Amino acid sequence: MKELSRLLTSVPGSVTMAVADKAKALQAAGQDVIALAGGDPDFDTPDHIIQAAFAAIEDGATHYPPTKGTPASLQAIASKMERENGIKLDPKTQLIITPGAKWSIYLALAAIINPGDEVIYLEPVWVSYPPMITLAGGTPVAVSLSADDNFSVTADKLRAKVTPNTKAIMVNSPCNPTGRVLTQAEIDAVTEVAVENDLFVIADEIYEHLIFDGRTHISLAAQPGMAERTITVNGLSKAYAMTGWRLGWIAATPNIIKLAGKLNSQTVSSAANFTMAATVAALNGPQDCVGQMRDAYQQRRDFMVKALNEIDGVHCRSIEGAFYLFPSFPGSSKNSMELADALLEKAGIAGTPGIGFGAAGEGHIRFSIATAMSDLERAVERLAKVAHEL
Numbered sequence: 021m022k023e024l025s026r027l028l029t030s031v032p033g034s035v036t037m038a039v040a041d042k043a044k045a046l047q048a049a050g051q052d053v054i055a056l057a058g059g060d061p062d063f064d065t066p067d068h069i070i071q072a073a074f075a076a077i078e079d080g081a082t083h084y085p086p087t088k089g090t091p092a093s094l095q096a097i098a099s100k101m102e103r104e105n106g107i108k109l110d111p112k113t114q115l116i117i118t119p120g121a122k123w124s125i126y127l128a129l130a131a132i133i134n135p136g137d138e139v140i141y142l143e144p145v146w147v148s149y150p151p152m153i154t155l156a157g158g159t160p161v162a163v164s165l166s167a168d169d170n171f172s173v174t175a176d177k178l179r180a181k182v183t184p185n186t187k188a189i190m191v192n193s194p195c196n197p198t199g200r201v202l203t204q205a206e207i208d209a210v211t212e213v214a215v216e217n218d219l220f221v222i223a224d225e226i227y228e229h230l231i232f233d234g235r236t237h238i239s240l241a242a243q244p245g246m247a248e249r250t251i252t253v254n255g256l257s258k259a260y261a262m263t264g265w266r267l268g269w270i271a272a273t274p275n276i277i278k279l280a281g282k283l284n285s286q287t288v289s290s291a292a293n294f295t296m297a298a299t300v301a302a303l304n305g306p307q308d309c310v311g312q313m314r315d316a317y318q319q320r321r322d323f324m325v326k327a328l329n330e331i332d333g334v335h336c337r338s339i340e341g342a343f344y345l346f347p348s349f350p351g352s353s354k355n356s357m358e359l360a361d362a363l364l365e366k367a368g369i370a371g372t373p374g375i376g377f378g379a380a381g382e383g384h385i386r387f388s389i390a391t392a393m394s395d396l397e398r399a400v401e402r403l404a405k406v407a408h409e410l
């Protein structure tokens with residue numbers, strides 16, 4: 021047999037999937053496992069969005085759409101970005117709708133990377149960024165952030181990793197897995213380093229609406245000097261509980277969109293036609309559903325952070341956004357893989373080991389709170405019983 025792809029062989033599999041597989045095997049064997057490892061909202065997609073998709077299918081939106089998206093859905097995204105993010109774009113030349121925001125991130129990387137280019141990301145990092153940088157032909161470079169100062173970002177921390185080969189910085193705020201929401205000072209730090217080194221910035225804003233305690237989300241592309249160098253990624257998965265619809269988008273300058281559009285049309289062609297009609301309903305329709313889900317996540321956060329901190333041997337920072345808690349286990353001698361295994365085996369709780377989010381995530385476990393309150397209550401009860409064994 022000829023050798024298979026060296027590039028794909030070099031990329032690690034997803035730790036999140038590995039935990040999910042173990043949890044499923046235990047469930048299949050009859051064990052009651054509380055699944056806190058995934059990132060899928062437990063809410064149903066709001067009904068007016070579902071109805072819009074039904075109507076579109078009945079109206080014949082079952083054929084190939086334009087590869088970048090239907091005019092109405094592109095316009096709805098452009099209007100949303102101007103209204104909510106302060107980003108003005110031409111929907112015809114500066115947007116592509118993609119099957120999920122994950123594909124948008126890959127398109128962004130593929131459109132800017134040449135062999136040897138380095139891409140900086142903040143660690144702990146969402147599991148898929150480093151492999152995607154590698155797959156796009158670049159070299160991932162971590163800026164390691166620490167829980168001791170709430171994973172804060174400064175211009176100096178970024179500058180320390182910039183080399184003549186640096187091409188871009190990837191930023192995810194609100195952040196999966198840390199729950200950090202970048203402050204204006206941190207956004208300024210990213211802006212300063214990007215402008216002074218002529219870098220692109222990939223701003224992943226998928227959790228922008230899941231933000232707590234009255235904070236505001238700040239879009240990098242709306243900062244001075246950033247419109248021409250920022251590639252904004254967003255989508256409907258998290259805010260509208262639409263993970264299974266696979267709907268995301270990428271917004272950037274026309275030259276970047278032209279290249280990303282080539283890759284999109286030569287690979288996936290487009291997102292599904294009727295999901296574009298659903299996008300119009302989601303973005304132009306009533307937004308109270310988004311606020312209600314956010315309030316529920318905030319309530320769950322309040323309950324979980326308090327309950328986890330009451331357990332001896334568990335420390336949990338509060339989170340500012342997204343829907344993941346990232347507790348540590350200060351008294352434990354186990355690494356995060358061993359901790360995740362012990363939690364699964366002793367308490368039937370599936371959490372994601374922090375090492376999956378890079379070395380800076382070691383010692384932590386990520387728990388999703390996009391999970392029914394009753395399951396969260398059961399999880400803390402079980403954790404309290406086994407904490408002394410961890």
Ligand SMILES: Cc1ncc(COP(=O)(O)O)c(C=O)c1O
Pocket residue numbers: 059119120121122123146192196224226255256257263266267268
């Ligand atoms: C940080 C981050 N970016 C992007 C995505 C991708 O979202 P989508 O479901 O739209 O592909 C996720 C999903 O978990 C995520 O956590």
